[in-house]
Amino acid sequence: MxxxxxxxxxxxxxxxxxxxxxxxxxxxxxxxxxxxxxxxxxxxxxxxxxxxxxxxxxxxxxxxxxxxxxxxxxxxxxxxxxxxxxxxxxxxxxxxxxxxxxxxxxxxxxxxxxxxxxxxxxxxxMSEQHRMERERFQRMMTKYMIEAQEKERKRVSRDLHDGVGQALYSVMVGLKMLNELEFDEPIRKHLQEVQQMTTRALEEVKNMAVELRPSALDDLGLIPAIRSYMKRYEQTFGIETELETIGSKRRYGASVETALYRICQEAMTNTAKYADADKVKVRLTDTPHQVELYLEDNGSGFETDQIRIKGTGLGLYGMRERASLLGGTVDIQSAPNKGTSVHIVIPINEKGEPLHVDPSTYRG
Ligand SMILES: Nc1ncnc2c1ncn2[C@@H]1O[C@H](COP(=O)(O)OP(=O)(O)OP(=O)(O)O)[C@@H](O)[C@H]1O
Ligand SMILES: [Mg+2]
CATH class of the missing domain: 3.30.450.20 (PAS domain)
Incomplete structure (x- = not known):
């Protein structure tokens, strides 16, 4: 020196x-x-x-x-x-x-x-601080993207229901009135075909609106929304479902309900797409400090450390992101021929709001 x-x-x-x-x-x-x-x-x-x-x-x-x-x-x-x-x-x-x-x-x-x-x-x-800043920024962007996506889905779902849905309903009423008039047989047959097509179109619009964002999730809460999703799922895929609820059946913060519903939807869609399963069991457990969602299928399973992506591969990642934004965790257990289980835990307070984020800034 x-x-x-x-x-x-x-x-x-x-x-x-x-x-x-x-x-x-x-x-x-x-x-x-x-x-x-x-x-x-x-x-x-x-x-x-x-x-x-x-x-x-x-x-x-x-x-x-x-x-x-x-x-x-x-x-x-x-x-x-x-x-x-x-x-x-x-x-x-x-x-x-x-x-x-x-x-x-x-x-x-x-x-x-x-x-x-x-x-x-x-x-x-400053490498560590920069890494943390980048991570914080990325999480913030993910949070905004999820919020914006949910908001847009809600808007499109309402527009479909109240716009196209109502218009189709009016057409159906008009067709029904026409049907009561006297027509030659070929015209009556044609009218009935148009009536059937309109009914199918209305059903499709309703299904699309529910798939985008079920109003039950906002109006009635997580359990009724999951229950009606499972009913539609059984009809669509022919896979038996079973829902068990443990603890109080209360409402949670909108961010918690949306995250759990979307994770449940993604896990069950994966089962339908890849597992060749004939049964999915879902269990929702409410405790004063956390809400747990556990899904289990009896399908083909997969190697969790050597995942062979068959779709876009964003599903499991999205599940983890949604849970982690609320301070929660997702644990996926699977093995070939042993089925798959997905276990989500989200810490909440007595009002059902997530413990680890400011609920006023994250609505899900
Ligand atoms: N229940 C399951 N049974 C069997 N394989 C599964 C199951 N869940 C996931 N997998 C496997 O894990 C892979 C990754 O799943 P993930 O949901 O992340 O992506 P993806 O379904 O392929 O695409 P995306 O969800 O973006 O449409 C799947 O491609 C599939 O191979
Ligand atoms: Mg998927």
Whole structure:
């Protein structure tokens, strides 16, 4: 630490500064007037992968600096901090000995003492914070996407029901009235065919509206919505279903009800698509602190660590995302010829709202 001796300090001050230099967790790099590294503390050695000996007197600071980041550019050498008397806070990238780049928060100060000019650069590794920020941002985007998707489904479902559905119903009433009049046989036959087609179209519109977002979920709650989904499921796929409820049959926050309904729907759709099962059992358990949904099929099962994606492969991922946004978990157990079970747990408070998110910001 020759550079410290150059500052003309007392022995005591030099010794205190030396131990601070050695022990702080932030990396400190001292650069001489020619821009060459004159000293580096152990934290700087750890950050750069170079030893202090390898750096000192050998390496120009520009060789480890990948440029400052500002709001315009990811990394730039324009207006370099080295030309300023001091720069309290900026971001830069450090190139490590192994070639990897580390994002750091930095500050720099020029020290001028008699003939000696030095630049002290303090660096703090921000990789972990950046990773956490990215993760937080991603979760926020997922949350907004799910919310927007649900809102849009609700809107389209209502429009179908109240718009096209009502119009078709009016057509049906009109056709029924026509049917009561006297017509020749070919016309009557044709009229009946049109009546049947209209009835089928109305049924389809109703089914589409329910598939998009069952009004039972908002009006009556999770259990009635799952019950009527299971009924439709039995009719559509010919797979027997069984619903068991344990504990109180209360309402939960909209985000909890939507998440559990969508996870249940996805798990049961997977069973219908891939499992070749003839039975699905669903159990909803309510306790004061959590709500649990357990689904089990008796189908072909699959290797959970070697999943062979047959569709878009977003279903299981979406289940986990929905549960984790509410602080919950999804556990999937499956093995070839052993069936599949999906177990979801969501922690809730006494009002049935999720414990781990602000319910006013997440409605599901
Ligand atoms: N109950 C099940 N029985 C048998 N295989 C299953 C079951 N559930 C999931 N799988 C397997 O796991 C894979 C992944 O399921 P996932 O729901 O993530 O994606 P997907 O159904 O293929 O596509 P998506 O859900 O996006 O339409 C499926 O392709 C299937 O191979
Ligand atoms: Mg799926």
């Amino acid at each position: 020759v550079w410290l001796g150059n500052l003309g300090l007392t022995n005591h001050t030099t010794s205190v500064l030396r131990s601070i230099f050695q022990q702080v967790t932030d990396a400190i790099v001292v650069v001489n007037g020619q821009g060459v590294v004159a000293g580096a503390n152990p934290a700087a050695e750890k950050m750069t992968g170079w030893t202090a000996e390898e750096l000192s007197g050998q390496i120009h600071f520009c060789d480890i600096c990948r440029g400052m980041a500002n709001c315009m550019e990811e990394a730039s050498c324009v207006d370099c901090f080295a030309h300023r008397p001091s720069m309290p806070s900026f971001e830069m990238k450090v190139r490590r000995k192994d070639g990897q780049e580390v994002s750091v928060a930095a500050s720099s100060t020029q020290l001028q003492d008699h003939d000696t000019k030095m630049l002290v650069v303090i660096l703090r590794d």
